[in-house]
Amino acid sequence: MSERAAPFYCPYCGDEDLRPSEQGHGAWECAACNRAFQLKFLGLLARGLQQDHGGAEI
Numbered sequence: 001m002s003e004r005a006a007p008f009y010c011p012y013c014g015d016e017d018l019r020p021s022e023q024g025h026g027a028w029e030c031a032a033c034n035r036a037f038q039l040k041f042l043g044l045l046a047r048g049l050q051q052d053h054g055g056a057e058i
């Protein structure tokens, strides 16, 4: 379902030079910091898709 989820930035160094890893589904490699990481879909939150701005009133 969510196999095409792609990160835009490395979660460790913030670089955009990411490429898919051959280590498995959702695995990515960062060419900037040489880290490999994996994205995993954990499930939907109970509260759904509502946006909560943390009490900041518009």
Ligand SMILES: [Zn+2]
Residues within 6 Å of the ligand: 010, 011, 012, 013, 014, 015, 030, 031, 032, 033, 034, 035
């Ligand atoms: Zn990185």
